[in-house]
Amino acid sequence: MEGLLDARLRAVVTRAADYDWCVSEFVRVTGSLLPARSFLKAAPELRAGACTPAGTPVRVQLLGSDPERLAENAARLLALRPAGIDLNFGCPAPQVNRHRGGAVLLAEPSLLHDIASAVAAASGGRVPVTAKMRLGIRDTSLAIEAAQALAEGGAEMLVVHARTRDQAYRPPAHWAWVARIAAAVRIPVVANGEIWTLDDYLRCRAESGLVDVMLGRGALADPFLACRIRDWLAGRQGPREEGAWARLLPMIAEYWQRVRLEVAPRHAPGRLKQWLNLLQRHFPEADRLFRTVRGESDPIAIDATISALDAQSAAGGPVDHHQSRGSDSG
Numbered sequence: 001m002e003g004l005l006d007a008r009l010r011a012v013v014t015r016a017a018d019y020d021w022c023v024s025e026f027v028r029v030t031g032s033l034l035p036a037r038s039f040l041k042a043a044p045e046l047r048a049g050a051c052t053p054a055g056t057p058v059r060v061q062l063l064g065s066d067p068e069r070l071a072e073n074a075a076r077l078l079a080l081r082p083a084g085i086d087l088n089f090g091c092p093a094p095q096v097n098r099h100r101g102g103a104v105l106l107a108e109p110s111l112l113h114d115i116a117s118a119v120a121a122a123s124g125g126r127v128p129v130t131a132k133m134r135l136g137i138r139d140t141s142l143a144i145e146a147a148q149a150l151a152e153g154g155a156e157m158l159v160v161h162a163r164t165r166d167q168a169y170r171p172p173a174h175w176a177w178v179a180r181i182a183a184a185v186r187i188p189v190v191a192n193g194e195i196w197t198l199d200d201y202l203r204c205r206a207e208s209g210l211v212d213v214m215l216g217r218g219a220l221a222d223p224f225l226a227c228r229i230r231d232w233l234a235g236r237q238g239p240r241e242e243g244a245w246a247r248l249l250p251m252i253a254e255y256w257q258r259v260r261l262e263v264a265p266r267h268a269p270g271r272l273k274q275w276l277n278l279l280q281r282h283f284p285e286a287d288r289l290f291r292t293v294r295g296e297s298d299p300i301a302i303d304a305t306i307s308a309l310d311a312q313s314a315a316g317g318p319v320d321h322h323q324s325r326g327s328d329s330g
């Protein structure tokens with residue numbers, strides 16, 4: 001997820017739960033052949049066997065509209081041995097859509113076909129080529145045609161974000177539409193959108209008829225959600241809610257450490273706040289921590305807040321945000 005789920009956060013969340021694979025932020029392909037560093041920036045894991053430190057394979061996402069340029073860039077990417085190539089036909093951002101990238105291409109099924117076919121040919125079966133789509137731009141009238149074009153072009157799997165572009169990220173997600181798409185193509189389909197809890201997963205499964213889902217924001221709001229789903233599928237008791245926050249604190253501390261090492265100090269607090277903002281949907285403690293750091297722009301003050309919390313959790317004591325330094329701006 002562009003600007004949100006980068007390699008640092010992937011490293012942390014893929015250790016909390018077992019994922020089949022994950023996807024990098026998108027690499028935008030326009031007129032030129034990109035240098036290797038463009039792919040490495042989006043997916044530094046390419047330097048380490050295209051896996052996160054926990055061993056989760058990382059597929060690299062490309063976004064663009066020119067089949068030939070995409071194929072050329074896919075060939076260059078392949079030299080870096082990604083775990084797969086994913087094609088983005090879901091991005092709703094106006095500045096991306098204006099330049100014919102992302103969801104806006106859903107109006108042109110024949111172009112989708114040509115893109116999938118050019119990139120699949122470049123891959124030559126070396127890695128899976130997958131595509132991520134929405135249900136359409138303004139309406140769903142071309143949803144089936146778009147999915148079929150991608151499948152016939154050579155996409156091996158489709159991830160369907162069950163909303164149109166104009167529905168942006170507003171609930172609900174229309175999971176029943178994913179069932180209609182799955183019935184219309186011969187490749188595996190994965191449902192995506194608005195899965196925040198095990199109950200959401202179960203409802204998505206009932207409405208889409210699919211077992212496989214892709215988690216987006218839900219995996220960041222509750223990093224144990226994938227465990228809850230896997231445990232339910234295996235008939236096991238899921239991770240206990242009690243103690244989950246204490247298990248999460250070292251992960252937050254690790255993420256903050258990674259951000260501190262690699263992100264400019266003026267941008268570092270924002271990265272942490274973005275994750276806490278999602279975590280607070282599931283963890284009341286994250287809400288308190290978010291409010292503690294919300295007004296803080298000094299990374300050194302945040303260092304103190306996070307390390308105090310981490311130390312308290314390591315000592316097994318109560319985790320009290322107000323004992324740590326940092327402005328509680330309420």
Ligand SMILES: Cc1cc2nc3c(=O)[nH]c(=O)nc-3n(C[C@H](O)[C@H](O)[C@H](O)COP(=O)(O)O)c2cc1C
Binds near residue numbers: 003088193217
């Ligand atoms: C901040 C943000 C950035 C995103 N960036 C991407 C992206 O680069 N590529 C992509 O395929 N989807 C991207 N998405 C969409 C998500 O992958 C996912 O399809 C969408 O959020 C719906 O799933 P969810 O409700 O589980 O989050 C992004 C979503 C958000 C909120």
